[in-house]
Amino acid sequence: MNEKKMLIGMQMGNGYGAQAHAWQAENVDPYNYANLDAHARYAQAAERGKFQFVFLPDFASQSQKADDVAPMLTMDPFITMAVMARATKKIGFATTASTSFSEPYNLARTLKTLDVMSGGRIGWNAVTSTDPAIAANFGSQIADKETRYARAHEVIQIIQALWGSWEKDAWIADKEAGVFADLSKIQPINLQGQHVASRGPLEVPPSKQGQPVIFQAGGSPHGLGIAGRYANAVIGATFTIEDSIRQRQNVRRAAEQAGRDPEEIKFIAGIMPAIAPTKRDALNRRGRFVEPSIHQRVGYLGMMLSLSLTPEDLDHPLSADKLATARANPSDPRSETALRIAREGWSVRDILYHGIIDYHPSPIGPAEVTADHMQEWFEAGACDGFWFSPDVYEDGIDTFVDEVVPILQRRGLFHEDYEGETLRDHLGAPVQYGLDPRVA
Ligand SMILES: Cc1cc2nc3c(=O)[nH]c(=O)nc-3n(C[C@H](O)[C@H](O)[C@H](O)COP(=O)(O)O)c2cc1C
Known part of the structure; x- marks a missing residue:
């Protein structure tokens, strides 16, 4: 049996699935976008599979790119996360929010309140946002990279300082003595950066895990600076074991350079499986989502193979x-x-039905194919776990939970049950309250 177990997180976007045409699948209600009960049901399915977390991507701009596809994201990730947290007991959640277009006080307050109400199960994927369409929604423009990341460091540090500003033993709640809380332990932070500032304190008490966990996504050098200092989990985009090993090492080295233990930061690789009883069935399952854009894809495949390919070549x-x-x-x-x-x-x-133009590796076939892929990558040291993007939430999560998870458990690669209560427990992230004194 393996000592170390892999982590599994699940991508949760629009209520349909990670494939752009999932909203059209025959078992899917096309109105799920606005049905948060459906999102809650999918989070419960992920919890039944003992996944460590559900992850919500976010871009604060229009994400529906054509008439025939749905928006890629949920209406509002914080509210969706609140609904999913209330419908579950153990599984963690992480949502994306921009450091460029949020005030640290607002973000600190919303995230820590979610962390308190969920019993310490919340994480924040800190992104800087690069799309001018996002900036336009705030009447603003995308700053240059140095400025974006300088602001990101300030925002994260102010948020963590605000989280720690209600000290752990401040709340007395002694009715007899007439002391609600010791105000000497709920004090301003008075942080002034070049881009953002906040006085504080933040009137939100500690959660069961103290405060939310930080996530980071993507492996750019500036992103690594954020991940190394603050993150306990990094979602990568890697397509080969070798590249994934390299990216995982980069992330671990960045943590070390920031004075942290590399074990504190988990590198998570993506997978977008198509699971069906036979390889042919699995190809057809993915193929139905490839078909609507197959003519564009064939040209793109030509570019990938340095050939000229046209729809004539398809068959x-x-x-x-x-x-x-x-x-x-x-x-x-x-x-x-x-x-x-x-x-x-x-x-x-x-x-094309192999999902080769999808944005993470796509194991295609019976459940063993996905389990084998995960085992190979995990045992090669390519990742500490996986970010599973179900093709269609309605049945894709249950298929993974009922077919892939038991194989991984039998092989000693995935836990049988939650070992703890909080997202920090699930990720093996150390206790942290307020700023990390090694980093700030
Ligand atoms: C798996 C994955 C998920 C991501 N999710 C988001 C997201 O939800 N929102 C977002 O604004 N950026 C997202 N990103 C983009 C990164 O945060 C980052 O902006 C990108 O890697 C470019 O890095 P740079 O800004 O340093 O150039 C994601 C990246 C990856 C690899």
Whole structure:
């Protein structure tokens, strides 16, 4: 049996699934976008699978890109998270919120209140936002990278200081003595940065885990500076074991450089499986979501393989001539996988049905294929866990929970039950209240 167990988090967006056309699946209610009871049901399914957390991406701008697809995100991640937290007991939640377009006091207050009401199960994925459409919603513009990240450091530090400003033993609640709380222990923080400032204190008591956990996503050098100092979990975008090992090491090194123990920061790799009894069924399951954009995808596949491909090519394998000249395009890290699958002799349509243009690796086949992928990556040291993006929430979560999770448990790779109560417990993150004195 393996000593160390993998973590599993689940992506939760719009109420339909991670595939753009999930809203059209026959078992899906197309009005789920506005139905938070559905979101709650999906969080309960994830909790039944003993996942460590549910993760909500967010971009504060329009995310529906065409008439035939749904918005990618939930209406409001904080409110959705509150509803999901009330419907569950153990599983953790992390939501994305921008350091560029939030005031630290507002964000500190909302996140810590959620942490208190959920019994210490909340995390915050701190992002800086790069899309001018987001800036426009705040009557603003995207600042240059240095400025964005300088502000991000200030926002995170002020938020953590505000979280710690109601000291752990401040609340007396002694009716007889007439002391509600010791005000000497709920004191201003008086932090003034170059970009943001806050006086405090924040009138929110400690949660069961003290305060929310910080997440970071993406592996840019500036992002690593944030992850290394503050994060306990990093969601990566990696397509090969080698790249994932490298990114995990970068994250661990960044933590060390910030004076932290690399074990405090978990690197999470993405997966977008299609699970069905046979490989053919699984290809068809993914294929139905590939079909609506297959003509664009075939051109893109050509670019990945350094070939010219048109819809005419869809129903044949690549010719021997084409295979001989095909090269994996180094500008897209998914190209190696595309080339490997092309060489297996699949038709161009089936190559695309392998989900090779999806934004995380896609194990396609019976549950063992996904479990094998996870085992291989985990045992190679490519990650500490996985960020599972279900294709369709309505049945995709239950299939993973009923079919993949038991295999991982039998192999000693995934826990049988929650060991603790809070998100910090689930991630093995150390106790922290207020700023981290090693970092600030
Ligand atoms: C798996 C993953 C999820 C992400 N989720 C979000 C998100 O929900 N919202 C967001 O604004 N950015 C998100 N990002 C983008 C990163 O936060 C970051 O902006 C990006 O990696 C570019 O880095 P840079 O701003 O340093 O150039 C995500 C990145 C990855 C890899």
